[in-house]
Amino acid sequence: MTKVTMTVNGKPASGDVEGRTLLVQFLRENLRLTGTHVGCDTSQCGACVVHVDGKAVKSCTMLAAEADGAEVTTIEGMANADGSLNTIQQAFQDHHGLQCGFCTPGMVMSASALLADNPRPTEAEVRDYLEGNICRCTGYHNIVKAIMAASGQDVGAIAAE
């Protein structure tokens, strides 16, 4: 067992983990931050995306020990300080960008990273960026729309309906 210490959603967090413990397991099992989901075992689905030192990371591809000392943000840390939904979360609700909700945390974390890099992405750029996030419910239509809306674009004029 190794002791790891990191900052998660602005608060100090630590725990004893096996060398093989993945960051997602540490978040879910040790910290009980169950908003980060595990949808596959080949780092394809993106349900487990979190931010590590500001970068989007699939937390199933990273060992907890590798995140020692890092600043980690999960879906539980994304809402505004007053608890209201942030711009991206609100856009997902406004545009029905989620159904079962299982892929949603990863989608929101990826969308947030995309908009930090590219504040006004085109439809093609959004679709390309989401290549590592699988959703089985929405057909992506409303996810793409929500992300473009969150970037301030007029999606009524973009998405054929």
Add this chain to the structure above:
Amino acid sequence: MPKDHGIGASPKRREDVRFLTGAGNYTDDINIHGQAYVAFLRSDVAHGRIKGVDTSAATDMPGVVRIFTGADFEGVGGLPCGWQVTDRHGEPMQEPAHPVLAQGKVRHVGDPIAAVVADTPEQARDAAEAIEVDIEELPAVIDMKAALKDGAPKVHDDLTSNLCYDWGFVEENKAAVDEAFGKAAHVTTLELVNNRLIANPMEPRVAVGDYSRATDESTLYTTSQNPHVIRLLMGAFVLGIPEHKLRVVAPDVGGGFGTKIFHYAEEAFCTFAARQLARPVKWTASRSEAFISDAHGRDHVTKIELALNGDNNFTALRTETYANMGAYLSTFAPSVPTWLHGTLMAGNYKTPLIYVNVKAVFTNTVPVDAYRGAGRPEATYQLERVIDKAARELGVDPIELRRQNFITEFPYATPVAVEYDTGDYHATMDKLLEMMDRDGFDARAAESQKRGKLRGLGVNCYIEACGIAPSNLVGQLGARAGLYESATVRVNATGSISVMTGSHSHGQGHETAFPQVIAEMLGIDESMVEIVHGDTAKTPMGMGTYGSRSLAVGGSAMVRATEKIINKAKKIAAHLLEASEADIELKDGAFTVAGTDKSVAWGDVTLAAYVPHNYPLDEIEPGLEETAFYDPANFTYPAGAYACEVEVDPDTGKVTIERFAAADDFGNVVNPMIVTGQVHGGLAQGIGQALLEGAAYDENGQLLNGSYMDYAMPRADDVPFFQVDHSCQTPCTHNPLGVKGCGEAGAIGSPPAVVNAVVDALQRAGREVTHIDMPLSPARVWAALNG
């Protein structure tokens, strides 16, 4: 102005807030103090005789609590099948045993052999790897037609063959159908494969078993679309636990698409082991495990023939289908290629004579059962493909050929035993033509050509039977269950309402849409209504969510229960207002004496029901809570017309979806936003089937694409923005909401549109291609272009 509340409005989904903030409560988020973890040791061969399972080394490993094998389940029931099909000769289907853990033989890769319970998931997995299994590998049967040959290895030694059933429908019509083919002016024949799919809800299956020695009660938390069905099947047929000692909870469930309907071995195991060990037991599937243990879908091989007269009217239809059951009968597997498929072969057309033959076959593959659409996509695909082929052979417009054969008068009794109550197929086709801008196609094709791409246009119709199902009818057809739905409407003293429904929401937004119905009926604010679902301890016996049934059947039960509430509340209001009950009107949340300004508010009536000081106690009981069970009189028949435009890259064979339009008739619509979203998701799954997905087995029964590295799930850049419309509405005539159901339409209607479009693109480019089997991978399309 669109409505801002009640039926027809699109309020934001209330469930979204918890899902968007990481506060959802999925089964894997449930942890019970002291729980142990399960790892299953699964067969890595498709067919073999178990000669020995040596657990001695594994038992001594750290953290191991106990190891279970098939021997531990010898006195336990097997997983039951919920539907018995009767074959062409009046004999029942062959129905093999399905043990919780393999006994004697393994029959598919993934068949569970042993289960390790340990203190941590890692310890359980480590110990499972240390179990030594001695298996004599046997030849596997994978191909269905090979499985039916004399001398083929048998999946089940105690059955006479690998044939589950040979079903004819309608058997009495067979001679007349054959005769009509003899007289036909034109016959179009098509052989095709409806590819095997893996449902892949994003949440893998999870089961947590718990047991209380204090009360002798078992609780199972599970990723299910129908917790009451699991309780009944597992309690009565597998473990012998009476319902009052067994609670099944399906909390937030991360997508189902059919594959979470069924009762699985892992659920029974966790419940059983928790009792044996008096300790909570948890199993979480890895995605790799899901690929080889979740029931798969589709997997039909079909020959379809369409007979037409000299006026191009359809005169007869004949099909022969081989349907893969896999190694065991999953819960509803036998019903999918029969009653959910044969009954839809009339489609939207007045074909007078139809004969459907289905041979269901056991193979050494994962069991196959319902997946989004279940039987109806298979029916639609073959019918809409053969019509398209017929139009090309006859040199007529495929849309006009469809139109001239449309059913136009309702109710319409098809020759395949169902009666469509309402529909207007010309209306949805007209709407589609408006949406798809057919007139602009040539210009778009020319523009594609400039870029060296081939553009094609595919159109098709679909009809489906939803609102499953009248219990007395399905009982005659072999169902071993009723298919009603239940609702309890509990009005609390302060006027807020809890609605306990047997329907289950796993993405469909029931928590938002159902209150819209109740609020509309009572004239109160939707925020006063809360939906409770997914827990057998909280809801009345209900059949769950599948077959696009929740609003049509579950919603109807809610309406009936709410009507009872209104009736009783009016009695209370009449007493409070000292008026005749017949004069009481409920409007905008208040009870008024007709023609007067005397009124009493909703909350005053509900309070009086629970504080009955001034109350007609000699006439009615206190309290305001009513339950209704609703059993539908018929199926509902959503229908529509879909169009797809593709571009084919002739250099690579890659197909891209450029435009997709869907015009659906779902009857009345409660929440248009949610309905549109349901169609979007279905379209992506149908496009996935058409272009990307397909479970591939090698001849030894190894699943070659058992991970997201290999199984091509549709991703964001595989699909376009969709055009979706549901303004054509012919309300269902036999349920109180006039709704038909929308959950499966997209997946049913879209595959033929895509394939029709690709064939169109290739034919426009001068290729004599009449068919390509799904998935239309670049390799297959390239071969068709260059073959």
